[in-house]
Amino acid sequence: MAVMKVIEVMANSDKSWEDATKKAVAHASNSVNHIKSAFVQSQSVVVKDNEIDEFRVTVKITFEVK
Structure with missing residues (x-):
């Protein structure tokens, strides 16, 4: 049986939501290992x-605790 943990990460991009999601996973991977999944909970934009x-x-972001 694996022990899983979920953290919430917020990220932004000037290109797309997909790019912002990639940045969130990349940033989380700097401090946690064994990332298993990412669920986009919400999306928004800033309009100027x-x-x-x-x-x-x-x-x-869900990751396995070893």
Whole structure:
């Protein structure tokens, strides 16, 4: 039986939600090992001058505790 833990990470990107999600996983991997999954809990954007300026995600990352 494996012990799993879930953390919540927020990230942003000026390109896309996908890029923001990749950044969230990359940032989490700096401090935790054995990441098994990432669940995008929410997405939002920042709008400036009627244009999307920034994509934001909140991601739940699940990793195995060894």
